[in-house]
Amino acid sequence: MRQWAVLTVLVLCWMSAGMALATETATRPGATLSPGGSVQGFTSSHGERDGGGSDGLMPVEGATRAPLIEAQSAPASQVMPTGESVPKNDTGDTAWVLISTALVMLMTPGLAFFYGGMVGRRNVLGILMQCFVLLCVISVQWVLYGYSLSFAPGKGFWGGLEWVGLKGVGFTPYKDYAATIPHQLFMMFQGMFAIITPALIIGAFAERMKFSAFMAFMILWTTFVYDPVAHWVWGVGGWLKDLGALDFAGGTVVHINAGIAALMAAIFIGKRNGGGKTILPHNLPFTILGTALLWFGWFGFNAGSSLGANELAINAFVVTNTAAAAAGLSWALLDWVFNEKPTMLGVATGAVAGLVAITPGAGFVSALSAIVIGMFASIFCYLAVTVVKPGFGYDDALDVFGVHCVGGIWGALATGLFASKGVNPAGADGLFFGNPKQFLVQLLAVGGTMIYSFVVSLVIYKIVDVILKVRVSEKDETVGLDLTQHHENAYTILE
Amino acid sequence: MRQWAVLTVLVLCWMSAGMALATETATRPGATLSPGGSVQGFTSSHGERDGGGSDGLMPVEGATRAPLIEAQSAPASQVMPTGESVPKNDTGDTAWVLISTALVMLMTPGLAFFYGGMVGRRNVLGILMQCFVLLCVISVQWVLYGYSLSFAPGKGFWGGLEWVGLKGVGFTPYKDYAATIPHQLFMMFQGMFAIITPALIIGAFAERMKFSAFMAFMILWTTFVYDPVAHWVWGVGGWLKDLGALDFAGGTVVHINAGIAALMAAIFIGKRNGGGKTILPHNLPFTILGTALLWFGWFGFNAGSSLGANELAINAFVVTNTAAAAAGLSWALLDWVFNEKPTMLGVATGAVAGLVAITPGAGFVSALSAIVIGMFASIFCYLAVTVVKPGFGYDDALDVFGVHCVGGIWGALATGLFASKGVNPAGADGLFFGNPKQFLVQLLAVGGTMIYSFVVSLVIYKIVDVILKVRVSEKDETVGLDLTQHHENAYTILE
Amino acid sequence: MRQWAVLTVLVLCWMSAGMALATETATRPGATLSPGGSVQGFTSSHGERDGGGSDGLMPVEGATRAPLIEAQSAPASQVMPTGESVPKNDTGDTAWVLISTALVMLMTPGLAFFYGGMVGRRNVLGILMQCFVLLCVISVQWVLYGYSLSFAPGKGFWGGLEWVGLKGVGFTPYKDYAATIPHQLFMMFQGMFAIITPALIIGAFAERMKFSAFMAFMILWTTFVYDPVAHWVWGVGGWLKDLGALDFAGGTVVHINAGIAALMAAIFIGKRNGGGKTILPHNLPFTILGTALLWFGWFGFNAGSSLGANELAINAFVVTNTAAAAAGLSWALLDWVFNEKPTMLGVATGAVAGLVAITPGAGFVSALSAIVIGMFASIFCYLAVTVVKPGFGYDDALDVFGVHCVGGIWGALATGLFASKGVNPAGADGLFFGNPKQFLVQLLAVGGTMIYSFVVSLVIYKIVDVILKVRVSEKDETVGLDLTQHHENAYTILE
Amino acid sequence: MKLIIAIIKPDRLEAVKQELYKTDVNLMTVNEVLGHGRQMGVTEVYRGVKEMGNLLRKIRLEIAVNEDFVEPTIKAILNGAQTGQIGDGKIFVMDLVECVRIRTEERGTTAIG
């Protein structure tokens, strides 16, 4: 197939980019200065009580001579004056991250309705159940060992088991992650990300996955795919973090990661009965409700990733809203041009694509860049959904790959294009601001994540398939997952 | 018609009130002392570290010798001691306004469900789409030029173009608007108001407006009606602000403004097919969901308008909840008396009417006054919906005029009655507290806004009608907007 | 009946526990040191500027030498150094409690959907209406006299009328309740609890209570049951508070209290027509939406009960999420074992049971304990719903007793088992941490509340029944409450 | 062969089904309809505007039976559905020319049961 050829070429491109970068990095040792990850500090403000005078900086009460927000990387730590080593909680920052955590939690039910509205009436509980069960299972997994695997410091690949059962995860800030909020709050905030990421994948195998297999797959996937990748990008010692990859709120860790696993699942579970027909959403208002909750929750996702009520939060908030809006609009225009009328599902899909695309760059790009990022997010995702999917013929039922992976890739690369130290002095400049290397770093992070996630997800999938059989029987698929997997009907038909 | 005669008399009354006021104002130059707008400062607390000792005042950390919240008006600025000119962000205030901004954003989807549940099954997506598209379009418009038009300082009518593309809108506080939060946050918070205001109008022409015409109308309306009126009331240099009109969170700017434009639209687009029949809500639970989200979001709308986690926020929060409750209750009683049974739609409508009515006075009146304001809000709106609407015969499908304009007028006037410096020393006293002039000022603000908004909206409407034809064809109306304007069905009928 | 015999034995057990405790308390006067109620202070931190250095403590800006959070009990107050008597508002704490208040408000609509989805299509508005009307009525009642009855200080049984109409309830902190937020904010936060508590009862008499009787019952119940019990546990001078009962966020006051009143109502109103058939939820997605809103709002309920953005809030947040998750999971497993398949309604019910169970202990137990508490919450509630209810034969339509009362009892007792001063130094140790007395105190609080609530609820019920007749006619029940009590249809059937 | 159509009150469905089982009639097709008859509807009110709803929810049963089952089926329906109040509904009986069981392609009276 021609399509697979195109794919091969793309992979080759990525590999050469990686090699180019490797060479360059080897020769320029100072390249890793800008820390990746969600906790971008304003390192320039250290020690200044009234840094507020210089534009782009925001003094935080009570952080008198300490850096405003502790940058999580080693270089940033070095600039902190000695004798200032006891970080203190700031009630304002704590309040913002508390509510942000709640907002991110709400995204998982939001996603459940976003997806649930799109499937048939006899599969809606299947979707809701999968989302809710993930909320339950991963919440417990995270406290037991997930947080430790992802964030315990030191190793390049995994975080180790020092923090199992939250041992040592207390209420004083852990300054390498967040200097002004309790460590447990950082843990909980990150936990919500670990919940929604596997939940995103659900859309790919909607209407046809057996529930027991689902459970097994998801627990393994979170442990062996999500936790390590989160460590790479955000954990102290993670290799992508050390490389200087920028991922403010999880473009790579969350969206690309889930999106590529979704593609794998869609390919290997096979088409729905009837051959991957169109979605006929049984309740579009539910999908719109979900979109609204996602958009609302995304303010916590992105603006909360600044881990304080600081100016980075404001920037992330503004660009998040702007990119979502631009992308929604852009999809509406595409629909208007190609299908005569703008559609509600289109605007909703576009908005989500925009939210995905702005995620990695939310703390690095400006509002005007966000408009461009949003606009193109819809264009790329629209192509993925209407051209690429039918072209390759996989049945990614609710377009997880088309929206989250494609949107995430675009977002990660766009961060490498539009990032600006004018927005975030502790970040980096992108290609359009004179730093082509950042773009290559982003490319490397994207590719590395995609390959790892695809391969490991596939291995997990195959293991689960052998033991539990992943797909429901044809009869069960016809009757619907609600009745066959959960013994319930979403709606009464007769009363 | 007798009704139009009544109307004329009302307009004449308003004009004489204006003249009376003009005379009085001319003779008493100190009249503009109390600042209008959303950023009511407690000017009496300037320079007192522990102003907390005196009841009614709340010390904000880090604002040691500065006014707690910067009053936005010139007089208030004068009381600020010199040498205190660098305002600082407060993390607690920032956290509260961040989440308030998210809450106000959620109101637009809330409104979508509030309205969407009330229309027929074949028009629900039409409503949702219009609300969502506004969220997208105005978000972009605001960043590009809307904020500048509304808030760039200096002119009496419009704000000018200095802040186009957010140029110069950074992270340090802009003290004339909000002294303790980043300027961009104030911008974003206000942006959410600019989104929901046009969205309110949607209810008037529900089930019969062409989507292309809708888009054109709304972009023009926001630019030529919302942006200027926001400037009048809240912008530095706005004439209503300078006059001393009190509008805490947008009774005039948002509700009266949208409500009167809605009346215009309802009159000129004409009745729905079948002659403006009753609403038969296709999904009342959606309407209730919308009401819940509106109520929830309104805490951000009103209590967020204090622009900090200060005591004004608390007051606004308490009176918002109280007025909504009292109004919901009051409508239930009206229904009980006149229709034998209290109705759910009635309670929801009443609650919204109460929320509308308390909006302008949220920072100026006490909780007990809020009960009275809420109770009467329902009475006036009930009359508007059951007597005035059938009387005049316009088909304001979802009662935007009857609830938002009437509720808004009552709220603006009630502020002129119940406002008390005991609640907000930086505000003003109302008629019942011995200051009849404030009532006249309020009357003037209401009337000015209504006339401007009605006339300019009408001009925009007519231009759009000539170019695009505003109303859908009769056939399309019968089939419904979902299928004809968006090529989608909200629900599958058969599966 | 055998079941009633079991019940009698249980009551006797409780009484002997009480007597045992009475004896012990008489001999050990220092026993009341640990304050109950929601405002658990970290008394060990008094006077230390940088208490942040000692793990488990969090310094709050501006509370320099005062206890971080004012413990609400007399003993805690004693440790406060003199000369520090002017408490100040903290913007971060205020921001968190503001948004928490909004979150708790959202729980009532959340509950409306949780319940509303479970009833038949012709009774959904009945549920929504009852929830919304409570939101309206109690909001007004609270401002008028409810807050005063519950929280005005001094008496053992009721709070008196000093604070009627919010007289004297201003913006400076009332340090016996919350030292860092405005008093009115504390009032509003507590008001939201007073709303949701009676709303919980609705599920018991779903589909068959006359609306007028409902109104009368609820106003009386809130006044004569909720307000006193809230005073006992949280009010200055309340007898359970003085006894040292631990109830962080309302396990006793809210859940047991409502749950036992629900049982009374279910018994005395009698079975639904058709003999208390199974629930056939007309719209399970609504129930799931409600669950999501409840879970989301519960972060405000529990983590907001720390009354500040402090470490107690973090602890409450983490254990709330963890217990809900563990309980949801546990119910899924029970369903899997006993009914072949895990069900969505089961996970939702379990999650709510877990949220209920963690409520009293949220500020006293660790995350690992929360897993155990959650797991067992589902087990006990599952038994209550599938064994106890059919056994006794009462028709508690939506299992208010089975989930809220049973979950609440388990939570209150579990607090007596798992509470640890390691988590909250101002709390107490439970049985498993070497303090068996705490368990007895908890038992006493549970029993006292149950007996008082059951008896007084019954008296109110009987009075209302005599005057208004509580139950609708059989014909009205058949047609449904929506049409007969509210003259509305939730959905159009034909369009 | 006859096709029996019965319009009954929603809350009588369970009772009618039980009566039909007793009469050995196990096959039927059911749907929800709106009936307009003698029974008055309940007034609806939306924002103060009264709407006289005159269509009421009913259940429609469709049962194909052989000749000798016609009277027992009618009896069973009457037993289950009769409350003596207005709105109890109607039973209509029509001739059935042919009946085919799709699964087996059987026809006529053997296909019916």
Add this chain to the structure above:
Amino acid sequence: MKLIIAIIKPDRLEAVKQELYKTDVNLMTVNEVLGHGRQMGVTEVYRGVKEMGNLLRKIRLEIAVNEDFVEPTIKAILNGAQTGQIGDGKIFVMDLVECVRIRTEERGTTAIG
């Protein structure tokens, strides 16, 4: 006795009901159906994929009448439902062998009205 089935456009229901009342036909049973006829459906688009919807919402009326009411009823339906446009619908008439009023157990022509 005859059973008249009419398939009409949803927005004509009100008019048809009014016409029937005028003809003294007050009893009927109504439900929502999907019609597939000459009238073309409206294209639907979900994420760029077009779906040609060919089933359109219609209303189905079922009216049992005595012989002399058959023509007046047909007339009334025609009056109310005709717009002259494609999709107006059909009327089918069938023989009714028996009719029973459940409340009173009356049978035949007296039961019908």
Add this chain to the structure above:
Amino acid sequence: MKLIIAIIKPDRLEAVKQELYKTDVNLMTVNEVLGHGRQMGVTEVYRGVKEMGNLLRKIRLEIAVNEDFVEPTIKAILNGAQTGQIGDGKIFVMDLVECVRIRTEERGTTAIG
């Protein structure tokens, strides 16, 4: 003229429609019903209480045809709907006395197609 009523499985509708088109039968009326037949329902469980659901979603087709279309129509339905498994459904055929096209007021066999 005959009225053919077919009760089929929901997922067979598309296939049946295709078969009918092939047979030149393009007009039909469809709605959702609940069937009670040989096929066992799926147990439902709500909070631990089992409910034996014995009504299953089916699709009901109503097709009016002229005499010579009766057998082809039945064949087409059989072709599209048969899976050989319990629950496949039934076809009922009844006499049609009259048929009116509302748009044109045509009657009889010319009105049917």
